[in-house]
């Protein structure tokens with residue numbers, strides 16, 4: 146692998162890069178760690194546990210960035226520091242029951258306008274926050290969203306603006322101080338930075354396969 150961590154870091158400010166581990170084997174993750182990445186985000190629970198078991202000697206902060214099925218909460222929830230995909234009450238209730246300390250969570254919001262099964266609709270987010278406000282083991286830190294996969298910068302900007310406005314509305318209406326935005330992937334992270342991203346979930350821009 147040829148790594149592009151330095152180039153990527155030169156393009157960003159103080160956002161946290163969460164490397165999407167679906168592209169990597171544990172030994173490639175070890176290389177990436179030595180390139181200066183220590184936040185890793187996995188989509189698949191079984192793979193997260195496998196990779197974690199092989200990398201116990203590294204000081205890694207683990208994230209789940211993909212869908213977490215309620216039935217898999219028990220085996221993984223105390224192994225991670227961040228969940229980017231909280232979007233339903235059944236999942237929240239199971240986390241509340243199984244987690245032993247407050248888990249930093251992003252509420253995933255459907256901002257792409259696409260018919261997605263993932264993420265709450267904009268108007269569902271405040272009611273959801275109200276519903277889980279007494280859950281001791283869930284600490285909402287902000288919002289996560291994925292823009293449509295497109296080259297149209299305006300479409301992407303509009304999606305990220307929507308999420309920014311929602312964060313402001315939540316903070317105002319519920320007297321909260323949520324700060325974090327998990328937006329930006331390889332194709333749109335430069336736009337995400339202009340729209341107050343604090344966490345970037347990056348995969349393909351971090352490497353090139355050697356031929």
Ligand SMILES: *Cc1c(COP(=O)(O)O)cnc(C)c1O
Pocket residue numbers: 165167188210211330331332346347348349350
């Ligand atoms: C794979 C993945 C990413 C990163 O994808 P790239 O486009 O390769 O940067 C970000 N977020 C989620 C949820 C992913 O599954």
